Amino acid sequence: MIDTPDEAPFPSLSEADALPPSEQHAQQYAAVRNAHETELLEDYVELIGDLIVHQGEARSADIALRMGVSQATVSKMVGRLKSLGLVASKPYRSLFLTEEGETMARMSRERHAIVLQFLRALGVSDDTARIDAEGMEHHVSQETLDAMQRFSRQRGIPD
Amino acid sequence: MIDTPDEAPFPSLSEADALPPSEQHAQQYAAVRNAHETELLEDYVELIGDLIVHQGEARSADIALRMGVSQATVSKMVGRLKSLGLVASKPYRSLFLTEEGETMARMSRERHAIVLQFLRALGVSDDTARIDAEGMEHHVSQETLDAMQRFSRQRGIPD
DNA sequence: CAATACAGTTAGCCTTTGCTAAGTTATTTA
DNA sequence: TAAATAACTTAGCAAAGGCTAACTGTATTG
Ligand SMILES: [Mn+2]
Ligand SMILES: [Mn+2]
Ligand SMILES: [Mn+2]
Ligand SMILES: [Mn+2]
Numbered sequence: 057m058i059d060t061p062d063e064a065p066f067p068s069l070s071e072a073d074a075l076p077p078s079e080q081h082a083q084q085y086a087a088v089r090n091a092h093e094t095e096l097l098e099d100y101v102e103l104i105g106d107l108i109v110h111q112g113e114a115r116s117a118d119i120a121l122r123m124g125v126s127q128a129t130v131s132k133m134v135g136r137l138k139s140l141g142l143v144a145s146k147p148y149r150s151l152f153l154t155e156e157g158e159t160m161a162r163m164s165r166e167r168h169a170i171v172l173q174f175l176r177a178l179g180v181s182d183d184t185a186r187i188d189a190e191g192m193e194h195h196v197s198q199e200t201l202d203a204m205q206r207f208s209r210q211r212g213i214p215d
Numbered sequence: 216m217i218d219t220p221d222e223a224p225f226p227s228l229s230e231a232d233a234l235p236p237s238e239q240h241a242q243q244y245a246a247v248r249n250a251h252e253t254e255l256l257e258d259y260v261e262l263i264g265d266l267i268v269h270q271g272e273a274r275s276a277d278i279a280l281r282m283g284v285s286q287a288t289v290s291k292m293v294g295r296l297k298s299l300g301l302v303a304s305k306p307y308r309s310l311f312l313t314e315e316g317e318t319m320a321r322m323s324r325e326r327h328a329i330v331l332q333f334l335r336a337l338g339v340s341d342d343t344a345r346i347d348a349e350g351m352e353h354h355v356s357q358e359t360l361d362a363m364q365r366f367s368r369q370r371g372i373p374d
Numbered sequence: 375c376a377a378t379a380c381a382g383t384t385a386g387c388c389t390t391t392g393c394t395a396a397g398t399t400a401t402t403t404a
Numbered sequence: 405t406a407a408a409t410a411a412c413t414t415a416g417c418a419a420a421g422g423c424t425a426a427c428t429g430t431a432t433t434g
Contacts, residue, residue, distance in 0.1 A: 075269050075281075076345065082283030084349040085258065089392090091350055092251075096421075099244065110234050117381055122234075124241030129422060131383055136420085148382055148429055178362045186235065190243040191250055191354025199343045200334060207337065248422085255391080276411055288392060290413055295390090307399055307412055376434090383428070390420085398413070404406090 088195065095194040098164040099123075100133060101142055104151055105161035114151040167201060168193045174204035177212030247354065254353040257323040258282075259292060260301055263310050264320035273310040326360060327352045333363035336371030 075081065103122060107114035116134065120127045134151065137143035142157035153161055171193045175185035196204070234240065262281060266273035275293065279286045293310060296302035301316035312320055330352045334344035355363070 072265075072268055075265055078277075078281045080342075080345070081281045084346050085281075086283050087346045088254075088350040092391095093420090095247075106231075106234055109231055115381075116383095118237075122237045122240045122244075124245050125421090126423065127382065128384080128424080133421080135383095175359060175362075178359070178366065180356075180359050180362050183239075184356050184358045186239070187243050187246045188354055188356050188359050191247040192351050195347055195350025195354065197339075197343050197347050200337070200339050200347050203334075203337045203339050252390090274411075275413095284391090285393065286412065287394075287414080292391080294413095377432100378434095379430100379432075381428100381430070383426100385426085386424090388421105388423075390422100392419085393417080394415105396413100396415085398411100400409100400411070402407100402409075404408090 091194045096133070097137065097140070097142065098160060098194065099190075100137060101153060101157045101161040102164040102168065104143065105153055105158065105165065108153070116151070119151075164193070167196065170201050170205055170208070171196060173208045173212060177208040250353045255292070256296065256299070256301065257319060257353065258349075259296060260312060260316050260320040261323040261327065263302065264312055264317065264324065267312070275310070278310075323352070326355065329360050329364055329367070330355060332367045332371060336367040 076084075100119070100123075103119060104114040107118055107122075111118065116127055116130045120130045123130065134143060134145065137157070138145065141154055142160060143151055144154055144157075145151045168189060172185055172189040175189055175192075176182065180188065235243075259278070259282075262278060263273040266277055266281075270277065275286055275289045279289045282289065293302060293304065296316070297304065300313055301319060302310055303313055303316075304310045327348060331344055331348040334348055334351075335341065339347070
């Protein structure tokens with residue numbers, strides 16, 4: 057049997073980091089699963105809000121086009137958004153955000169903008185920054201957002 | 216009908232950013248959907264590799280504990296990993312990574328480490344950095360990884 | 375104003391990712 | 405070594421998020 061000392065004589069530089077305690081580890085994954093539950097809702101309400109601002113109204117066909125999914129998929133998702141009280145609409149008519157939907161949209165938009173600006177300030181190209189921000193935004197805590205904002209303000213491109 | 220000028224006389228400072236062209240916008244969301252398809256696979260192989268290194272073997276019960284899911288969920292996922300050729304095992308025995316699994320685990324682990332180190336270098340606390348890195352890692356392009364690594368090396372905590 | 379085109383919905387299918395409950399195999403210990 | 409415990413698997417269920425095909429309603433326009 058190979059001799060396994062209780063404590064290494066000195067820590068090797070190439071030694072891999074130890075695993076975190078399992079409860080903490082589990083919490084990491086739980087936070088990710090949690091984010092996944094609201095991600096799409098956030099992107100939908102954000103997009104609906106943006107369409108209302110930029111095009112005057114939010115129509116399912118536009119959402120489908122911009123999301124890159126079928127209209128049927130949008131229709132089903134809109135049903136879910138309505139049942140969650142985030143969106144209001146009459147059959148065959150365009151979409152509106154409820155108060156709650158507006159709030160979620162505003163928060164998502166702000167968070168999205170912070171992440172995007174941060175990536176640009178880091179030196180990432182615009183196209184890549186947009187792609188990465190679309191996914192990263194949902195996995196960024198307030199603490200990290202604050203750090204990003206500090207960084208952007210300090211050495212970022214103005215505006 | 217309301218008069219809509221072809222071009223605004225001058226850009227307002229508080230004007231919201233225009234929406235990206237719809238094809239580009241759709242590509243952003245497509246990239247996120249794409250990342251979601253491999254995310255869990257990456258976390259599983261990474262964890263299996265880590266367990267083998269740190270505990271000598273990877274057992275389903277450990278994975279379930281660390282992932283924070285039921286053993287049944289792990290069992291089903293392991294079936295998928297095997298069918299994808301990432302994992303090998305005999306019924307009721309512990310798990311091994313195939314060559315392909317090792318490769319995916321190594322890449323995931325490296326990417327994960329870059330993101331984690333970067334967040335710490337940005338000034339984010341360890342606990343938060345771990346949580347955010349677990350989700351962000353799957354949505355970070357090579358270009359962004361490079362930028363993160365540059366930043367960490369330049370003003371990061373050494374090691 | 376009728377025909378057509380466009381927009382929205384519904385039905386039915388699939389995959390992924392989770393769960394619980396019940397069974398099977400392996401390991402530990404009395 | 406038999407019983408008990410722990411580990412693993414299987415079956416069956418559900419929700420989320422995709423799809424296509426078929427249908428219904430709205431808007432345009434000849
Ligand atoms: Mn967004
Ligand atoms: Mn997004
Ligand atoms: Mn990881
Ligand atoms: Mn992860």
